[in-house]
Amino acid sequence: MAAYIVKRLLWLIPVLLVVSVITFILMHNTPGGPWDRNLEARQVDKNTQALLNEYYGLNKPLWRQYVAYVIGDWDKEGKFVWGLVAGNMGPSYRQRGRTVQDILFDPPKGKNSWESRWGYSARLGLFSLGIAIFVGIPIGIFAALGQNTWRDYLGLFIATGGISVPSFVMGIILIIVFGSWLGWINIVTKEWDKIGVWIVPALVLGFNTTAYTARLTRSSMLEVMRQDYVRTARAKGLAERVVIFIHMLKNAMIPVVTILGPALAGLVTGSFIIETMFGFPGLGRAYITAISQRDYSMILGTTIFYAILVALANLSVDLVYALIDPRIKLHD
């Protein structure tokens, strides 16, 4: 097991190299650069641009810039500055004086560490996952216990609809109905320290996962219901409540547990559009902004961070499967 994990983690290195090379080439091919301003705004002076390029090493050949980013380079005083390998994601070209890791992981002064960009995205993801668990699982149980009755059909309808309707479409509909028509929620809020304003973005983000959890719980419950040990439990006169929650639910939760890890990674990484839609101060929105501003190091750093998250989530799925089902052998 340990050898397998080490092997998988080592495999992460070539994957990240390829991901970073592709991103690097693509973004440097993009027309425009970090010093361009809006067409209406005052442009950065040509000489200043040249100086900035010189300062950030943007006038060096591309391969040299890449190596400098990943491994490191000598600065003006001849001191070697380590790059990505030492966790340094480079200076942001737009937010002067801050490094990318500052922007992503450091909270504003005097705030808790969960007030950082990444902290916001992670909390939104966890919140959505909570909704998926505490709404999805009860819906699944509710549907399974009334198989082929209106309860089942209602549950299945919600679940199927929830899986198929893309979350951002759902977000649009919710914003229009509750924001524009009913006026219940404030769409353009900046007060993210109030828990109330988190509910709608979290609901929208966790919408698909909630539906998927409900569907998985239902089918898993239906399978467990027919098992002999459930019949035995009933036959020896246990209360229905005990049979459902102790005997059935415990076993029915196994497949549900396995999807929660990757679901969390999906929720944390998949929130670009939801964050953009609600103006949420998280990682996804920072990324979209960085792309439109051609903030190269910010784009590269965030992409690599996301790639690591996705890879770790994939690894966790395989591990959880192996832990739960000993018949699955882990190799390659």
Next chain:
Amino acid sequence: MTTNNQPASAKGVTLGLASNAPSHSLGYDAWQRLIRNKASVTGMIIIALFALVAIFAPVLAPHNPIEIISGQKYLPPVWVEDYNGKAGQKENLLGTDTLGRDVLSRLIYGARVSMVVGLVPTSIIVIVGVIVGMIAGYTGGRVDNLLMRLTDVVYAFPDLLFFIIVMVSLRDTFLGQLLNGALLLFAALAIVSWVGVARLIRGQVLSLKEKEFVEAARCIGAKDLHIMFKHILPNSLGPLIVSIAFLIPGAIITEAILGYLGLGLRPSSNPNDVFITSWGSLLLDGQGAINAQPYLLLAPAICVALVVLAFTFLGDGLRDALDPRMRGTQ
């Protein structure tokens, strides 16, 4: 799914036992199961309707989708009278947009992009995925290892990030200009998604190539290519078809997301273009006018939801029909 590995004469002709049972191919049985499923029939009807709308867009659209009706901006749909006292008009059933263009006509033309985005990249994905998966699974060894490592790399790239970077960086190149950028979108979708199909097919090949009928084919001297495409591929069609039914809505959603972020197809002002606008672009237009005229955003959102829902219904139905044992397990 249609291969029947028994000789034809053994079916019902020589064996008295089997003669009472009607001899249906697996494909026929699956079709029967599929059309008994109300949800998937509904899905198929919706998909067919949208496909027809896409094909006959110039005939069906009541207005020219890029014609600006002056002085008629922000008209609500015909059944609505908004708080400014502006009422919908019969000429513009779903109202007009921020510039005064007919929303219904634009939706109709937008269906074209969604249908094509669903079909073209998916075809590329299936062809590439099947070939790679086949070779990897059948050849095994070093080739398999290499190809699967390649899929690992593609798999690790966060999808949406890749689409966004590709669309931003290659939009202004020659490739990005072709067909208002549709070609670039197709390519990006195909590059990311073939991996899933390749893995699926490889898994199928690995389990099928040890089966007796493959052994038998090899014994009578069948060539590798023959075994791959005449024996193994038809037997892995079931899961492949199901995965296609889920790839298509995935592509449609991606187009809508990219369009919403302003990275989709470029807006066209040439009435002869095939792809004048897309639902994604309409979502972006609507977002800008969310307070003034929410229907601009709502209409394309509902269209996307409807098509995706239809494909999910069809996909679920196909899974049940092609593999009855899987019924209700997912």
